Amino acid sequence: MTTSHPLPPLSPLCVYCGSADGNRPDYPLAAAAMGTAIAKAGITLIYGGGRKGLMGHVAQGALDHGGHVIGIITQQLVDMETAHTGLRDLRIVATMHERKMIMASESRAFIALPGGVGTLDELFEILAWSQLGLHHSPIGLLNVAGFFDALITVIERMQQEGFLRLKPERVLAIDADPARLLAKMAALTSDSLGA
Numbered sequence: 001m002t003t004s005h006p007l008p009p010l011s012p013l014c015v016y017c018g019s020a021d022g023n024r025p026d027y028p029l030a031a032a033a034m035g036t037a038i039a040k041a042g043i044t045l046i047y048g049g050g051r052k053g054l055m056g057h058v059a060q061g062a063l064d065h066g067g068h069v070i071g072i073i074t075q076q077l078v079d080m081e082t083a084h085t086g087l088r089d090l091r092i093v094a095t096m097h098e099r100k101m102i103m104a105s106e107s108r109a110f111i112a113l114p115g116g117v118g119t120l121d122e123l124f125e126i127l128a129w130s131q132l133g134l135h136h137s138p139i140g141l142l143n144v145a146g147f148f149d150a151l152i153t154v155i156e157r158m159q160q161e162g163f164l165r166l167k168p169e170r171v172l173a174i175d176a177d178p179a180r181l182l183a184k185m186a187a188l189t190s191d192s193l194g195a
Helices: 026-040 053-063 075-079 096-105 117-131 149-160 178-192
Strands: 013-016 045-047 069-074 089-093 109-112 139-142 172-175
Touching: 013 026, 013 117, 026 045, 026 053, 026 178, 045 053, 053 069, 069 075, 069 096, 075 089, 089 096, 096 117, 109 117, 109 178, 117 139, 139 178, 172 178
Parallel strands: 013 045, 013 109, 045 069, 069 089, 109 139, 139 172
Antiparallel strands: none
Protein backbone atom coordinates (compact mmCIF):
# COMPACT_ATOMS: atom_id res chain seq x y z
CA MET A 1 0.00 0.00 0.00
CA THR A 2 1.27 3.45 -0.87
CA THR A 3 0.69 6.30 1.51
CA SER A 4 0.63 9.84 0.19
CA HIS A 5 0.26 11.77 3.46
CA PRO A 6 0.61 9.56 6.53
CA LEU A 7 -1.32 10.87 9.53
CA PRO A 8 -0.38 8.37 12.25
CA PRO A 9 -2.03 10.24 15.14
CA LEU A 10 -5.42 9.41 13.57
CA SER A 11 -4.89 5.66 13.27
CA PRO A 12 -6.95 3.65 13.89
CA LEU A 13 -9.86 5.88 12.90
CA CYS A 14 -13.48 4.97 13.63
CA VAL A 15 -16.15 5.93 11.11
CA TYR A 16 -19.82 6.15 12.08
CA CYS A 17 -22.32 6.30 9.22
CA GLY A 18 -25.61 5.09 7.85
CA SER A 19 -26.46 1.56 6.76
CA ALA A 20 -28.52 3.11 3.94
CA ASP A 21 -27.37 5.11 0.92
CA GLY A 22 -29.68 8.06 1.58
CA ASN A 23 -31.55 9.96 -1.10
CA ARG A 24 -28.62 11.78 -2.72
CA PRO A 25 -25.94 10.26 -4.95
CA ASP A 26 -23.49 12.56 -3.11
CA TYR A 27 -23.68 10.40 0.02
CA PRO A 28 -22.33 7.06 -1.28
CA LEU A 29 -19.76 8.90 -3.42
CA ALA A 30 -18.53 10.83 -0.38
CA ALA A 31 -18.42 7.66 1.75
CA ALA A 32 -16.28 5.87 -0.84
CA ALA A 33 -14.04 8.95 -1.10
CA MET A 34 -13.67 9.00 2.70
CA GLY A 35 -12.56 5.36 2.67
CA THR A 36 -10.13 6.11 -0.14
CA ALA A 37 -8.64 9.09 1.70
CA ILE A 38 -8.26 7.03 4.89
CA ALA A 39 -6.43 4.26 3.01
CA LYS A 40 -4.19 6.66 1.08
CA ALA A 41 -3.19 8.33 4.34
CA GLY A 42 -2.08 4.98 5.77
CA ILE A 43 -4.80 5.04 8.43
CA THR A 44 -6.53 1.88 9.68
CA LEU A 45 -10.32 2.10 9.39
CA ILE A 46 -12.58 0.77 12.14
CA TYR A 47 -16.30 0.68 11.37
CA GLY A 48 -19.50 -1.26 12.02
CA GLY A 49 -18.69 -4.19 9.73
CA GLY A 50 -21.64 -3.83 7.37
CA ARG A 51 -21.74 -4.18 3.60
CA LYS A 52 -24.87 -2.07 3.02
CA GLY A 53 -25.30 1.67 2.70
CA LEU A 54 -22.62 4.20 3.48
CA MET A 55 -20.90 1.67 5.76
CA GLY A 56 -20.29 -0.60 2.79
CA HIS A 57 -19.10 2.27 0.59
CA VAL A 58 -16.57 3.61 3.10
CA ALA A 59 -15.17 0.13 3.73
CA GLN A 60 -14.97 -0.71 0.04
CA GLY A 61 -13.32 2.63 -0.73
CA ALA A 62 -10.59 1.78 1.75
CA LEU A 63 -10.24 -1.83 0.62
CA ASP A 64 -10.01 -0.84 -3.05
CA HIS A 65 -6.96 1.29 -2.22
CA GLY A 66 -5.13 -1.25 -0.09
CA GLY A 67 -6.37 -0.01 3.27
CA HIS A 68 -6.52 -2.00 6.50
CA VAL A 69 -10.18 -2.30 7.55
CA ILE A 70 -11.50 -3.68 10.83
CA GLY A 71 -15.22 -4.43 11.05
CA ILE A 72 -17.03 -4.84 14.38
CA ILE A 73 -20.51 -6.35 14.02
CA THR A 74 -23.07 -8.15 16.17
CA GLN A 75 -24.06 -11.77 15.60
CA GLN A 76 -27.64 -10.56 15.01
CA LEU A 77 -26.50 -8.46 12.04
CA VAL A 78 -24.37 -11.33 10.71
CA ASP A 79 -27.47 -13.55 10.87
CA MET A 80 -29.36 -10.89 8.89
CA GLU A 81 -26.65 -11.19 6.18
CA THR A 82 -25.52 -7.58 6.45
CA ALA A 83 -21.83 -8.29 7.24
CA HIS A 84 -19.14 -7.28 4.74
CA THR A 85 -17.77 -10.66 3.67
CA GLY A 86 -14.70 -9.12 2.00
CA LEU A 87 -13.04 -8.14 5.27
CA ARG A 88 -10.00 -10.04 6.53
CA ASP A 89 -10.60 -8.63 10.03
CA LEU A 90 -14.29 -8.98 10.91
CA ARG A 91 -14.97 -9.28 14.63
CA ILE A 92 -18.32 -10.64 15.74
CA VAL A 93 -19.65 -9.58 19.13
CA ALA A 94 -22.79 -10.31 21.14
CA THR A 95 -24.35 -6.87 21.70
CA MET A 96 -24.50 -3.36 20.28
CA HIS A 97 -23.01 -2.06 23.54
CA GLU A 98 -20.00 -4.34 23.12
CA ARG A 99 -19.69 -3.31 19.47
CA LYS A 100 -19.67 0.40 20.34
CA MET A 101 -17.22 -0.07 23.22
CA ILE A 102 -14.69 -1.97 21.10
CA MET A 103 -14.95 0.55 18.27
CA ALA A 104 -14.38 3.43 20.68
CA SER A 105 -11.66 1.86 22.79
CA GLU A 106 -9.51 0.82 19.81
CA SER A 107 -9.75 4.14 17.94
CA ARG A 108 -7.65 7.29 18.15
CA ALA A 109 -9.99 9.47 16.08
CA PHE A 110 -13.65 9.47 15.03
CA ILE A 111 -15.58 10.65 11.98
CA ALA A 112 -19.33 10.80 11.45
CA LEU A 113 -20.77 10.67 7.94
CA PRO A 114 -24.44 11.17 7.14
CA GLY A 115 -26.67 8.62 8.81
CA GLY A 116 -29.67 8.17 11.06
CA VAL A 117 -30.33 7.87 14.77
CA GLY A 118 -27.67 5.18 15.26
CA THR A 119 -25.02 7.44 13.76
CA LEU A 120 -26.13 10.36 15.95
CA ASP A 121 -26.17 8.10 19.02
CA GLU A 122 -22.56 7.09 18.36
CA LEU A 123 -21.47 10.65 17.58
CA PHE A 124 -23.01 12.15 20.70
CA GLU A 125 -21.70 9.39 22.93
CA ILE A 126 -18.16 10.06 21.74
CA LEU A 127 -18.68 13.84 22.15
CA ALA A 128 -19.99 13.26 25.68
CA TRP A 129 -16.96 11.12 26.51
CA SER A 130 -14.73 13.92 25.22
CA GLN A 131 -16.50 16.40 27.49
CA LEU A 132 -15.98 14.03 30.44
CA GLY A 133 -12.28 13.70 29.62
CA LEU A 134 -12.57 9.97 28.89
CA HIS A 135 -10.66 10.48 25.64
CA HIS A 136 -8.73 13.29 23.93
CA SER A 137 -9.27 12.21 20.34
CA PRO A 138 -10.32 14.45 17.45
CA ILE A 139 -13.83 14.08 16.08
CA GLY A 140 -14.75 14.93 12.50
CA LEU A 141 -17.96 15.59 10.61
CA LEU A 142 -17.94 14.91 6.86
CA ASN A 143 -20.53 17.54 6.06
CA VAL A 144 -21.74 16.22 2.70
CA ALA A 145 -24.25 18.53 0.99
CA GLY A 146 -24.66 20.45 4.26
CA PHE A 147 -26.07 17.36 5.99
CA PHE A 148 -24.79 18.40 9.43
CA ASP A 149 -25.52 22.15 9.15
CA ALA A 150 -28.55 22.04 11.46
CA LEU A 151 -26.70 19.86 13.96
CA ILE A 152 -23.74 22.27 14.00
CA THR A 153 -26.20 25.07 14.75
CA VAL A 154 -27.61 23.09 17.69
CA ILE A 155 -24.13 22.40 19.07
CA GLU A 156 -23.28 26.11 18.78
CA ARG A 157 -26.54 26.95 20.60
CA MET A 158 -25.68 24.48 23.38
CA GLN A 159 -22.37 26.29 23.80
CA GLN A 160 -23.95 29.75 23.75
CA GLU A 161 -26.55 28.75 26.35
CA GLY A 162 -23.97 27.29 28.73
CA PHE A 163 -24.73 23.60 28.33
CA LEU A 164 -21.35 22.54 26.92
CA ARG A 165 -18.15 22.31 28.93
CA LEU A 166 -16.09 21.26 25.93
CA LYS A 167 -15.06 23.78 23.30
CA PRO A 168 -16.26 22.35 19.96
CA GLU A 169 -13.52 24.14 18.02
CA ARG A 170 -10.89 22.23 20.03
CA VAL A 171 -12.29 18.75 19.43
CA LEU A 172 -14.51 18.95 16.34
CA ALA A 173 -13.33 19.33 12.73
CA ILE A 174 -15.85 19.90 9.94
CA ASP A 175 -15.39 19.73 6.19
CA ALA A 176 -17.12 18.37 3.08
CA ASP A 177 -13.85 17.10 1.59
CA PRO A 178 -12.38 13.87 3.06
CA ALA A 179 -8.70 14.77 2.66
CA ARG A 180 -9.20 18.26 4.12
CA LEU A 181 -11.16 16.78 7.01
CA LEU A 182 -8.31 14.39 7.85
CA ALA A 183 -5.83 17.28 7.70
CA LYS A 184 -7.99 19.39 10.04
CA MET A 185 -8.26 16.47 12.47
CA ALA A 186 -4.50 15.95 12.39
CA ALA A 187 -4.06 19.66 13.19
CA LEU A 188 -6.43 19.29 16.16
CA THR A 189 -4.33 16.36 17.39
CA SER A 190 -1.05 18.25 17.19
CA ASP A 191 -2.16 21.78 18.08
CA SER A 192 -5.18 21.72 20.33
CA LEU A 193 -5.93 18.48 22.15
CA GLY A 194 -4.57 18.33 25.64
CA ALA A 195 -3.37 21.94 25.46
